[in-house]
Amino acid sequence: MKSDKKIQQDVTEALQWEPILNATAIGVAVTDGVVTLSGHVDQYIKKRTAESVAKRVKNVKAVAVNISVEISSKDNSNDTEIGQAVVEAFRWNSLIPQDNIKVKVENGYITLEGCVEWQYQKQEAYKTVKPVLGVKEVYNLISVKPAISKALVKDQIKKAMARNADIKSDKIAIDISGRKVTLKGTAGSWQERTLIENAAWCSPGVTTVIDEIEVR
Template identity: 45%
Template sequence: MKTDIELQRDVLNELSWEPSVDAAHIAVSVKDGIVTLGGHASTHAEKHAAEEAAKRVYGVRAVVNELDVKLADSGRRTDEDIAAAAVKALEWNLLVPADKIKVTVSNGWLKLEGEVNWQFQKNAAERAVRYLAGVRGVSNLITVGPRVSPAEVEGQIEEALKRSALLDARRIRVEVVDGEVFLRGSVRSWAEREEAERAAWAAPGVHRVEDFIAVEG
């Protein structure tokens, strides 16, 4: 198992390796395998990219992203401009039912509301607007609508876990209660944990996933 100092070094190296991140403005601290990112990013996209880079490092148990988004003058846009761009981005994305989503913007912070039938539609809506110029952050408050029997959802998730080449499904337990999925067990890396979570979110009717899977780095 890596020490916190070794993890800090590896995360800093991964941030420096990631071309979409300026690591010079990011501080990394590690305690008990939990990584905290401090400093600032020039865009919301860079903040997200830094978090994903840290998660890729073997041995990282969790990431706390405290990066502040400081837009350069060239990246500043009015809330009206951001809202108009967001509406168009949602309309152009074939995975998103744009007519079911409401967009509001305040001081560069974009909020999505509404109801969709699938979790992938909620995720696609956020991805469509996350990298727009001027966006400082996104609050995705879209809800997932349909109700499916817990046994059916549980079975579909378990089958998806078995199909994944990245996972040993025998080490993961799935429980579904009223559209909420609870994952328990253990995996060998953060990437495996995220893969299990992704499989859970892909099931119809899932509106929340509680991931209690331990990473045994």
């Protein structure tokens, strides 16, 4: 096990090897294997990079980050500009479902909210925001809610239709994308069409139903 002094030396050297950091602006203190980083940087991504570098050093038990983000006057964008930059960054990243994410900017502090289907989408949104000029802190409150099982939902809808004596049609195609269900085919009446649509709405996890059933 390395001593605190050795860990401090290793963290300091690791910070010096990180090209985007000015290691002289970052203080490193170590107590019982717990590293405390202090000082200031001019970009949020540099703060998080310093944290990541320290965590990678062997025998580091924990990292406390007391680094402040101090943006120079020439780079100090207003909240509107920051928000626009974030939205534009999302637009150029095909991995981010931007329609599912809401962005709040207040005094350079960004809050990400919404719901995505995969953890990598949440992480990608955070990674995309970090380098934006003017950002002081990012709070990633995006929740991850996996997409519903296509096979399971289809089965549930078909069983619901079969249980209803007023539904006669067996010519309904059920297409599922994420949490959206699209119904196609033919029904014998408007009432039957409505009953089929209601059966789709009753399936757990469905948030949108597109009814393209024709009445004949």
